[in-house]
Amino acid sequence: MRLSKYFVPTRKEVPAEAETPSHRLMLRAGMIRQHAAGVYSILPLGWKVITNIMNLVREEMDAIGCFEFFLPALSPSELWVKSGRWETFGDDMFRLRDRKGREMCLAPTHEEVFTEIAANHIQSYRDLPQMWYQIQTKFRDEVRPRSGVLRIRQFLMKDAYSFDCDAAGLDENYRLQREAYLKIFQRAGLEVKIVRASSGAMGGGDCEEFMVLSDSGDDEIVNCPSCGYAANQEVAESCAEKVSGPKGDLKKVHTPGKRTIEEVSGFLEVEPSKLVKSLVYIGNDSKVFALVRGDHQVDEGKLEAAVGECRPAEPHEVKELTGAKIGFVSPVGIDNVTVIADTVLEGATGLVAGANEDDYHFTGVDIERDINIDRFTSLRAVQSGEPCIQCQKPLKVSRAIEVGHIFKLGTRYAEALGAYFLDENGISKPIIMGSYGIGIERIMACAIETYCDDTSMVWPWEITPFLVEIIPLNVTHVQSVEIAEDLYETLRQKGIPVLLDDRNDRAGVKFKDADLFGSPVYVVIGERNLKEGMVELRLRDRNEIEKVSVADITSRVLNVCEKNG
């Protein structure tokens, strides 16, 4: 590609709002432009990266016998009503009506559509197993799109689905996908952690997420450097220490104006860990007290897993329920509520909790004696340093970006949409399914996040838009141009993606732009080195610069490309 003819609108500055490194760099490098919240155009340079990622994904999917489809983004409501997700997707789904008033949506995912095809065409165990995939645009009306392309409302997803007769078949296809995912991410230059996760809106059984550690991520994962335990915070567990104060009688004490854990703890001279944090949530048909240790946080994902959908109560609702303001409440002496307590509180005594009267707390609270607990379960957000549930060594909590997610769906969609087959004995059974997703744009963003600094990036070899950038510093210098053109033509004929900066610009401009384009190899052709018959070869991913004679440069570059490509 000749840069003088190409369309890459680079920028010196980007809006202050763009904070995430990948977002800033993609804007500066002229790879994306925004139209609305979470809606972006991908420009030619960015599209090359996306295309490379898609092809890489295709190769690995094809290699495990997964067949590529292309399904519609538009989808009739009936399908989703059958699966129950017309309801459960709620406001996350983009909905519309056609001219006849028929309800449709822009598909947020494609379980229903693929399952319908399976239902219509798979009849016998002889037709199974199958694995199908597509790369399609998905639409999700995210509550909060953010961080450039990391969380958007229209995005590309590779979604694959497996169809099997039995659990063993599902396990095998799940394993194949899992292995393929590891190859894909490795080839894309990403270091991923596989973590246990919750299946959320997809429904179904086991699932794992593929996470890239990054401060720009909006997931939290817990992992153990010693034994390899790894889980999303929403399902992570740890062995936090049980804490009890001295046993004693329940006593009401005056705590004027002391509402927060810190205030009460300071005022009564009791460590925060010996306080009970009581949070009130409103569920669909119940009021819920969630209890954790004073120095812990409730993880709402875990809470919802325990009690179903719920939201924090408004102050007036807390007042109606307990008679006290937030800060002075607890389930002590309160009936008709569900009380869920974190496991670490099991058997604890000598604690401090709200007295359900403004400006008063109880001391000497004995969890099991004084509170009618419905269930102990893991409710707390795991904190760095807590002992691992498997090996007791300290855990680490990190931010991460989810780039892939694989599920064992089971028979939920097959049953809802009538995807049954006849087994060897002529008995009708639902097809057992799995579902496997990869976020295409997220791979691009993660690669940048991994290999960038403030002003530049270096693409991993397999997804780079251009492998080699040739930079003749002065295009009015005849010899420079001749060498550059020569090398450019040779590389092009060898099929190497090469970018030639043939613009009549100053060296500084060319270098700055090149650093944004992110090619892992530069060939810099300048008069200074040419006087000695040399040009400069930069291997950016290795941070190496070498001088190579004009005579050798072509073979040297070909050699480098061969070794890495």
Added chain:
RNA sequence: CGGGGUGUAGCGCAGCCCGGUUAGCGCGCAUGCUUCGGGAGCAUGAGGCCGUGAGUUCAAAUCUCACCACCCCGACCA
């Protein structure tokens, strides 16, 4: 939806508190000369319904109200 913030030239921002000439600055763009190994210098020039709509006022980018959009922090997902 809750909390915080922003909307002024293609891009990045100042001006707004405390209303008052022709609305500024930097980048970019156009033309010319000089420069030429890390976003050059000088000169000249083009480019604005000051987010939208109401209101207050002799007078509104500036004050008031409403709306819209976008960003950031919290609950969802690839």
